[in-house]
Amino acid sequence: xxxxxxxxxxxxxxxxxxxxxxxxxxxxxxxxxxxxxxxxxxxxxxxxxxxxxxxxxxxxxxxxxxxxxxxxxxxxxxxxxxxxxxxxxxxxxxxxxxxxxxxxxxxxxxxxxxxxxxxxxxxxxxxxxxxxxxxxxxxxxxxxxxxxxxxxxxxxxxxxxxxxxxxxxxxxxxxxxxxxxxxxxxxxxxxxxxxxxxxxxxxxxxxxxxxxxxxxxxx
Numbered sequence: 001x002x003x004x005x006x007x008x009x010x011x012x013x014x015x016x017x018x019x020x021x022x023x024x025x026x027x028x029x030x031x032x033x034x035x036x037x038x039x040x041x042x043x044x045x046x047x048x049x050x051x052x053x054x055x056x057x058x059x060x061x062x063x064x065x066x067x068x069x070x071x072x073x074x075x076x077x078x079x080x081x082x083x084x085x086x087x088x089x090x091x092x093x094x095x096x097x098x099x100x101x102x103x104x105x106x107x108x109x110x111x112x113x114x115x116x117x118x119x120x121x122x123x124x125x126x127x128x129x130x131x132x133x134x135x136x137x138x139x140x141x142x143x144x145x146x147x148x149x150x151x152x153x154x155x156x157x158x159x160x161x162x163x164x165x166x167x168x169x170x171x172x173x174x175x176x177x178x179x180x181x182x183x184x185x186x187x188x189x190x191x192x193x194x195x196x197x198x199x200x201x202x203x204x205x206x207x208x209x210x211x212x213x214x215x216x217x218x219x
Contacts (some may be wrong), residue, residue: 008201009182015040015150017178018197019108021218023049030054030099030140031079031121032109035150039108040081052104054095054136059087076136096136098204099143110136111151111179115164116213118134118176118188120149121168134171153181154210162186162193163212183207192216 016038017184023029023039025047031037041062043049051060053075053146059083060075069080087170098104113121120141123134141147162179178196181188184207192214198207208215 003108005106009153009199011182013038013179014199015139015182016182019148019150020044020154021050022095023047023106023135027105028052028103031060031075032105032107032137033111036108036110037075037077037079038214039150044051048155052095052098053081054092054099054139056092056095056101057081057083057087057091058090058098059084061087082194096139097216099139099141102143104140104144104169106146106148107140108150109140109146111149111161111176113163113168114149114188115166115175116162116192117192118174120147120150120171122168122171123167126169127169128197131156134169137171141175146177146179146217147172147175148180149176153183153207160212162215166216184209184214189216194219 012035016035020039020042021044025140026049030052031039040051040060050058052058055061055076061084064080064082073081073083075081109122111120111122112125123137154160176188183199184195187194187196193211194216195218204217
């Protein structure tokens with residue numbers, strides 16, 4: 001499964017670039033850890049997107065060029081970033097007040113599972129050695145106006161991440177509006193997963209075989 005998937009569809013960079021295309025001009029955006037962090041590199045030309053990170057920075061830029069790293073300038077995932085002109089720094093509590101007060105327009109998160117109802121599981125598999133708490137993702141899905149997900153369509157073992165019902169502990173119920181995977185862009189609708197766009201080389205039947213919930217073709 002994983003070898004076959006690696007020959008078609010989008011790579012991680014293309015997934016991040018595709019998600020960036022859908023972010024509206026002037027939006028305040030929070031990026032999760034992993035592939036979502038890469039979205040900051042692909043702001044379309046002529047569009048202003050203001051990136052927020054919950055450790056206290058508004059106006060986050062892309063990763064620094066080699067030799068220009070500042071180890072004290074990091075995002076919530078402890079990756080070094082840059083600050084754009086006009087950026088501001090603030091207390092961690094103020095950053096979460098922005099999130100909880102619904103001042104962030106959109107967040108891009110990773111996922112372990114997304115159900116066809118938009119339930120999100122992205123912090124634990126429920127194993128005994130799992131991390132002890134959900135962390136900031138809980139605040140993001142509760143306070144941010146629009147939540148989208150970037151994730152590989154299947155696990156390394158070939159199991160679907162898009163499922164009829166999540167079996168892992170939930171981060172939030174009915175919170176996800178769109179999913180970007182290596183195989184497709186998919187919206188969450190009352191009728192199930194709705195295909196918006198198929199990645200290069202991916203057919204609807206190929207996608208359906210790798211999706212655990214109800215999958216609807218492009219309208």
